[in-house]
Amino acid sequence: MSFRDNPFGELKVPLTWAAAIALIVAVVAATAILLSDRRETFKAEAYGVSRKASDTVLAPVGDVLAAPSRWTGAGVDTLSDYFAAGSQNADLKAQLKVMKQWRDVAIALKDENARYKTLLGLKTDPPIPMVAARIVTDSRGPFADTRLANTGAEHGVKVGNPVMSENGLVGRVIGVTGGASRVLLLTDIASRTPVMIDRTNARAILTGDGGPNPRLDYLRGHDPIREGDRLLTSGDGGVVPRGLPVGTAVKGLDGRWRVVLASDKAPIDFVRILLFQDFTQVVNQKALSETPVPPPTAGPNGADPAKASESPAPAPVTKAAAAPLTAAAAGAPSKPKISDPANGQTKPAAATASPTVKKTDASAKPALPAKPKPKPPVDGAQP
Amino acid sequence: MSGARPLEPWRWLGVPMLQALTATVLFGIPLRIFDLQLPEPVFPLSLAFAWAVIRPSILAPFAILVMGLFLDLFWGGPMGLWALCLLIAYGVALAGRNMMAGQSRLILWAWYGLTVATALVAGYLFVMLDSRSSPGLIPIAWQFLATIVLYPFSQRLIDLFEDADVRFR
16 A cells, blocks of 8 residues: 555644654754753752742652651661670770770860960851751752752751751752751762861862762862761851761772761761851941942052051051951051960961951961871870 | 544643652752662653653643752752653654654663763753763763663653553644
């Protein structure tokens, strides 16, 4: 039978063309949606109504669906605890022995720290409030690694809040709605977290790539990292507080430094959302921008600098702006010096890469003498 | 003239779509046993392939668009990413439909693998442009493997509906 003899042959071509046109229309719509997406900005307003609505619906659904897995996990844990009680008891006794020594070290260091803080007049960080949440859905593909937690705006959760498990940093909140928060994991391709290597204080950016071990980018310095080094959040940029445990460094198969996340030690079922506000959220940006610009200083061919210094300085608006002026009036050195923990010498702060010493504080007070870093206690030895 | 009876969209589009989305939600449960997590296959890709093989349709691209947007909402990725990847995979399968006609299951499986690979490569490129960073290839390979084993579901759908309308045999 020829094509023309087939009574349905002529129907085939128009429908194929119509299907192709429908496909093109759908592709154009998807492209427009993708181009208009602003997920990478991680701003509250960029999260969108559709995402908020879907999270509101998905959180209770995921909570119900995840219940059997939670019960199963709890049952397995109970059984394994029961059968492994003897060996666990021996392990815990050994751990307790070490921890008691660490407790003594911690008490001594706490006291020492308190004295130094008093001497320096440091403004320490206030304690960070936190809320607990349960993870109800989980995505772990190469293009998106997020989790949905069942606590939201009603408990004060905001976009940008860091999220921790009992073992370490998990990620941060990128979307909040009533009763649910979307957590961007450290492994997500869009995740960037400023971290520091605990041993050397060197800085890096933890960059997710969709895999279980995010890589370390922008590592600087000579031999800044070694296998097994502990990584903490650096607090740079004010996104996350300083000192949260992140993981340990490993050399990846591709030759790049990667991190075995501390939060991967155990299933992430319950998390703590730190209601942390960074500096840009706390400070009054309007007042800062209204600070009057100081008049230009006298040049080499201009007026006498002594006369220039006699001219009244503009009144600072904030306390932060007043601090350097006070320090200058007290005759503090122009280049603040800090102690070098490696050799006990002092060197200009500008020569160091560590941003932890603020020029304002260091110039206001004289530098402390170098003090050796406390060593961890050896098993069996009293600190 | 029963052979010309139109296929009801809810049977070959609606019900499989709901099944794929339900499976996606079930695999999104945070379950970890003995330090192993559930894989994350892209269930709608098996539908995108099967629908293209069964017959050209005006509704199928929009059903795929809806499924892709659901994946983006559920997985928290860039909005429109999976919608576009699924549509590209559907377009590839639709373009090769005449070549697939009458082929054995193994060859169709290879075509399905090619379709899945196209979707993941497209996703890789779009994500790279969006986040200005390259996604890891190993997680993509895992997702590819987890998705190509879903071919029997595609084959079952093809077997059920390929001969349902003789105009498209």
